[in-house]
Amino acid sequence: MKVLLVEDDPSAQEIVRDILKDIVIDIEICGRGDEAEALIRNVEWDLVMLDIMLPGKDGFQLLKVAKEVHKFTPVVMFTAIKDRENRIKAYEMGVDDFVTKPFDRWEFLARVRSLLNLRGSYQRLEETRNVVITLAHAVEAKxxxxxxxxxxxxxxxxxxxxxxxxxxxxxxxxxxxxxxxxxxxxxxxxxxxxxxxxxxxxxxxxxxxxxxxxxxxxxxxxxxxxxxxxxxxxxxxxxxxxxxxxxxxxxxxxxxxxxxxxxxxxxxxxxxxxxxxxxxxxxxxxxxxxxxxxxxxxxxxxxxxxxxxxxxxxxx
Ligand SMILES: [Fe+2]
The missing domain is CATH 1.10.3210.10 (Hypothetical protein af1432)
Structure with missing residues (x-):
């Protein structure tokens, strides 16, 4: 699994890395929003995790890009517990889930696991669709x-x-x-x-x-x-x-x-x-x-x- 973490706070980066060390195979960390945008556009991630406040571009701008380019990649955002407005905004933009800061290890793990499962389902769905499309093209080829x-x-x-x-x-x-x-x-x-x-x-x-x-x-x-x-x-x-x-x-x-x-x-x-x-x-x-x-x-x-x-x- 390839996971992108966009977070500018080094201590938060370390905590996430530590929490995910047993389940995530490949975690890339990026501390700037503008640099993360290129990574989101050019790589198909299995999960994207976004902080909201970031230098360069904020989490909402990145969420928009992520949902445009790879709509089947789940995106999770980090929010504070009382951050109701940001949660609503993110929901409307298609975010898949939230993790609250400060991080709770077990909540974090449970959410990431379920999003990676979701990703697996999306992939199987795409495979099924691809089989049907291939069949449709085969019919046309006749x-x-x-x-x-x-x-x-x-x-x-x-x-x-x-x-x-x-x-x-x-x-x-x-x-x-x-x-x-x-x-x-x-x-x-x-x-x-x-x-x-x-x-x-x-x-x-x-x-x-x-x-x-x-x-x-x-x-x-x-x-x-x-x-x-x-x-x-x-x-x-x-x-x-x-x-x-x-x-x-x-x-x-x-x-x-x-x-x-x-x-x-x-x-x-x-x-x-x-x-x-x-x-x-x-x-x-x-x-x-x-x-x-x-x-x-x-x-x-x-x-x-x-x-x-x-x-x-x-x-x-
Ligand atoms: Fe027809």
Missing amino acids: DPYTRGHSDRVGEYSRKISLALGFSQEKAEDLYWAGLLHDIGKIAVPLDILTKPDCLTYDEYEKVKIHPEYSYKICQDLRTLQKVLPAIKYHHERWDGKGYPEGLKGKDIPAEARIMSVADAYDAMTSDRAYRKAMSKEKAVLILKEGKDKQWQASIVDTFIDILETEDEEEKN
Whole structure:
């Protein structure tokens, strides 16, 4: 385990080193906030411990950086017992725990142990997610025409949800849903996925099973529960003519309504086995024509606004 201690008081440094000597393998001590910032940015620590008052940069500034760059690294802050205001501020900024000064050996050890356990859980979670992402990429690799599609759908979905006022967390879920929405295509035969001609009725029926397979693959992963509605219903249509369940209007989960716009736009503007990519203008026209039929009008409008703003930014 690699632990960073940011503390300018030499006697406190010694006490912490002594308390942790049996459980922490590698402890780095830094006495200045500005120097600690570089260490936090450049190294992935298993635990960061921050004093509040520091030369250079204070503990809150470092906490902000730590949560930006490695959000799965637990951060503990040192506070005085009556330091209610600082505790609230740190909680709001995402701190994982506090240790009160003067240090109590057993309290300190218990908290550090539990944070290192938390770190272990985060790492296992990331590993699980990485396995699923690898699987999603493997599915895309089956069909050269869809390479990069999931990632773009995830990005578009994230942008739309933020523009609609969803929280950062929800937007992040949408990104994950985008990455994984077509993972169920692993169950669709390759010759159907890459067929250069129109699909027969039976072939299309086989393609239509993929949202449910995507759902089945992800449903047992507890960390992916929140992305399931978007995955399962991304081929539903606003007018009720979609699949798998033919849900209509607002019966379709909002996440799926968002993702279906992102998915359709990216599919239209990418090459497919059976056709060349459409121009951006034509795809936007089709989205507009599909308002209140295939897609919710306000989501289409929001997405077109995003595309136009990006165009403007590119020109400038
Ligand atoms: Fe799909």
